Amino acid sequence: MRILHTSDWHLGRSFGPISLADDQQAFIEWLIQLCGDERIDLVVIAGDLYDRAIAPTEAVVMFRQALVRLQAAGHTVAAITGNHDGADRVAAYDELMDSSRVYVRGGYAKVGEVISLQFADGPLDLVLLPFLDPQAAPDDLVDTSVIADDDDGADAFERRIRRTHHSVLAAAIHAAQPHLSAPRSLAVSHAFVTGGTASDSERQLAVGGTTTVDLALFDGFSYTALGHLHRPQPLAPTVRYSGTPLAYSFSEEHPKSVTIIEMGSTGVCSIAEVAIPVGRAVCTVQGTMDELLAAPLALSNTLVRAIITDPGVVLDAKQRLAAVYPFVVEIVLAPPVAEGVGASGAVLDRRVVSATEAADAFWRESIGEPPTPSQQALLHVAITDAEAKVA
Ligand SMILES: [Mn+2]
Structure with a gap:
């Protein structure tokens, strides 16, 4: 049988x-x-x-x-x-x-x-x-x-x-x-x-x-x-x-x-x-937005997860990638970790570091460069506002 x-x-x-x-x-x-x-x-x-x-x-x-x-x-x-x-x-x-x-x-x-x-x-x-x-x-x-x-x-x-x-x-x-x-x-x-x-x-x-x-x-x-x-x-x-x-x-x-x-x-x-010859395949692609948009793989019928490695903020990633990957269903933002910041081993002591200093350090570590003066001002406003609410 x-x-x-x-x-x-x-x-x-x-x-x-x-x-x-x-x-x-x-x-x-x-x-x-x-x-x-x-x-x-x-x-x-x-x-x-x-x-x-x-x-x-x-x-x-x-x-x-x-x-x-x-x-x-x-x-x-x-x-x-x-x-x-x-x-x-x-x-x-x-x-x-x-x-x-x-x-x-x-x-x-x-x-x-x-x-x-x-x-x-x-x-x-x-x-x-x-x-x-x-x-x-x-x-x-x-x-x-x-x-x-x-x-x-x-x-x-x-x-x-x-x-x-x-x-x-x-x-x-x-x-x-x-x-x-x-x-x-x-x-x-x-x-x-x-x-x-x-x-x-x-x-x-x-x-x-x-x-x-x-x-x-x-x-x-x-x-x-x-x-x-x-x-x-x-x-x-x-x-x-x-x-x-x-x-x-x-x-x-x-x-x-x-x-x-x-x-x-x-x-x-x-x-x-x-x-099984039917159904869509899945694929994970990785790179900066420029790289992913410039050299699209033949993935027109594939479900795509894009890992985006641009430093800093990426706007409208999904809409822009959809032009070359019609079935992009997941976006992962993975900016490079700035060298020497996290790896330096410098551990911030939260008892002596102010909230503004901690946010500044976190920004550097995540983005790879210090916040600009206008970003710094925004961060300061947000933190002061939050601290006022807690107090
Ligand atoms: Mn199952």
Whole structure:
């Protein structure tokens, strides 16, 4: 059988001020065509279907139409929710959709389930593991291999605060394992697996604490289709992130792809990445305004971040750059740090330096030269005014 693995569609997302709806629709059109050309049996979408828990109407319509068209073309579809999705909303009609061979799962409702599917070359056990928030885990979800031995004495609250992303996912996988029976199996999970490389657009799974899960959790599955990290990458020969269909941050200059898995009836896999030919690339350019305007790169259809290195103030940077970079979406002002000022090691003591002197020093350090007499006068007025308010 042939499986197509994709993830992190983030429908409804924009890139700065630029809507990505057209690019996302173009990806879906390309994907549907590819699934037909490649005779795909099962399409897997490993979470972050939408960009936010309450997705915009247009995104919901786009996803529904994608599912309808894939199903009508004869593909089985399996999709899970990621940390961006509203699990209960996305999976609201999961049982009703199962009969169409469109399997959508979210949250803890179906933990421990194995979906037994039949394909032309034999059966496949499918284990769908949506993103599981440890704090939302039901009290009875305890994994004895992960929770410490003294757990018997712990009350529900203690057990709850001990839960981690690893422990809840381990519990979910261990709950499903006794029900596996086919010679081959597919796990689909949305998680940060140890060893993966992140970019700038994955929303952190938690503030502090351990958010990664061990790769070994997926031992025993013929293939594991992961979502969450936006760069396509293998963590093991049969444990992979497909990555996003489009670049969602300036840290994603790498090419985007989907993964196609040819899986034999005993679970042996051969794997290929297919580059995605739609969507805009991202690029970061750096230089003074004169440099950036004089020597524009061929970036007419690329989302551009411009790092501007002019000393001092730059006016209307975005409008001026837009003439040569039509999709400049982010401006970063990065004037050179004046030599010898910050590096001199002279530390100002705020107990003996006046506010005006401190502002003067800060100006020199930021701009690289002292303020002009008129700038100095303005600074003085602003500081005197502020000091009067404080007093
Ligand atoms: Mn994501």
